Amino acid sequence: MPHKPPPAPIPTDMTAEQMREELAYLRAENDYLKKLKALIEAERTEALVKKRKLSKD
Numbered sequence: 001m002p003h004k005p006p007p008a009p010i011p012t013d014m015t016a017e018q019m020r021e022e023l024a025y026l027r028a029e030n031d032y033l034k035k036l037k038a039l040i041e042a043e044r045t046e047a048l049v050k051k052r053k054l055s056k057d
Contacts, residue, residue, distance in 0.1 A: 014022070
């Protein structure tokens, strides 16, 4: 697993509204990445099942 960089320092010059907007953006990005990871994993699993099915025949 790749090493994660340390979190960026929290900017103190952001307004509450800016922080809410960034939080919403980051949550959406996180959801997108989770779905993308699930799709990639499903494709790998499907390919593995097909490969096993072909080798049995």
